Amino acid sequence: MKIALLTYSSKPRGGVVHTLALAEALARSEQDVAVWSLGRGGDSAFFRPVDPAVDVRMVAFEHRDGESVGERILRSIAVLRHAFTPDEYDIVHAQDCISANAVGRCVRTIHHLDEFTTPELAACHERAITVPYARICVSAAVANDVRRGWGVEPTVIPNGVDAERFAAAARSGRSHWSAQLGRYVVAVGGIEPRKGSLDLLDAFARVRSDAGTGELQLVFAGGETLFDYREYRAEFDRRARELGVEPVILGTVDDDELPHLVAQAAVLPFFSTKEGFGLAAMEALAASTPVVARDLPVLREVFADSVTYASSVESMAIEIERALVEPPDPTPGLLLAHSLTWDEAARRHVDFYSSLR
Template structure:
């Protein structure tokens, strides 16, 4: 089967991590897989090496004018990918986001999570990418239920896999280097942006430091298509007001990320909107205590393996417990949960779905 998987970016976002891992697992299962993406800012490849069994097609996407709006960038992204992509050679065209779904026409679409946009171009892109694909995959039942309630769509639920061994078997010396650099720390991965609950995490950290003054907050990641400069400015102002100094690492090289995660004393995941929580599942694979926002989707995915909090006060209390109450049973439950989510299983379920829709 000839399969095209399409993504809007080469950067290390959750949907892009999903696309590459799924592509590699499909290729391992004997399929002919090509991954297409826009190469922003001169990128000629993805954030990490891709298995040579997977073909990679990067469509150059040069920077626009300095005053280009997010809406204009979205429209230009769609037009650029549409002009480059020919669906003819493929049995399956599978878009992983609203930009690629708008660009390629008839396709299967994975809806990782649902957003609510106010920018007209983004709102229209989001809506078309839900209603126009002929079949849909969701990474959790909670998102599938949202699609059923909002659009009357029936979707296939196929959870993410996780690279368990990569996060569970990090080199002690690599973990020690992060510890030497950062000391005791709570980690979050995903950058500073509204959907990730970054302002609430600041409030949480200020409360946590009252009981754990030596613990640092470390934030990794942050590559995004959207312009969150105003939100970042508000975040920086609030950090000064609270008297806290989180460590914002920005994007971390892919080969260094597992040790950074494994060396953390706890992992915070206060997102306001998620479809699965791949970064949090990677933390469980590494044996790191996990504290997440109390959302239905995260209850569904993580169950007894995580601690839950609805407010900054709740999250701070749960993080404090995670730092002091080393719970072997919860850690074992987290590792067991992560081992059950394999990319090979996800790939086989995708293949079964593709064949049912061919």
């Protein structure tokens, strides 16, 4: 079966991580797989090496100063549409609203639902749900939201996780991140509204004020995005100054280093306001790092009792501090992470694709 997976970026975001891992697992199952993407900022390759068995088709997409988010979205769709060659493939599978709008008729994975105020984004989001002829969600909670909102019936195929990569980092004995940063909590993802960054900042300030936790750093890793969060970032910086918190902003971390950064963290707070699955949190569990998550139905579904939950800034602070003082047993999280493999996700995708032909 010839399969095209399409994603919107060459940078490390959750949907891109998913696309590459799924493509490699599909190739291991002897499928003929290509990944198409926009090479943002002049990228000619993805943020990490990709198995040579996967055909990578990177479409040049240069940065333009002064371009609005809406303009960038429309140009992204147009550039990918012009380059893509759908007749080469038996299955065309879009992983986001930009690629779904670029290719039209396709299978679409709806990782999570957003609410956009930018008109171009709102229209892109709507078309990317209604136009595809088949839909996949990575959790039942998101599938239920899609069903209620649009009257369509997505198929649920959970994410995999490269658990051994993060478990190996935990076993490695390396301590360079903790030597550099001291004791720290790490958030993987940008400083942006969906990630709940302001809530984390306020919760961290409360934890740090308790002498019982000792010296503690707040670290952010990642954050590459298409969107303009400058106003939110300005509010974050203003609030950090007000609270006397100086977070460490690492930006994009090399893919080989990310498991070590996560494994050496004392806690990974996961306070997203919307999620489809929670891959970064699952990777933390694979590294035996405690996770405190926002109390969302989707995260209850995916993580059950392997993480602790909080629904307010006060309870977030309490649960972070509890994890710092008395880390929970990592066994449930390890078992969960190792039970979710990309090979199984690929097998279920192949079955799904076959049912459509």
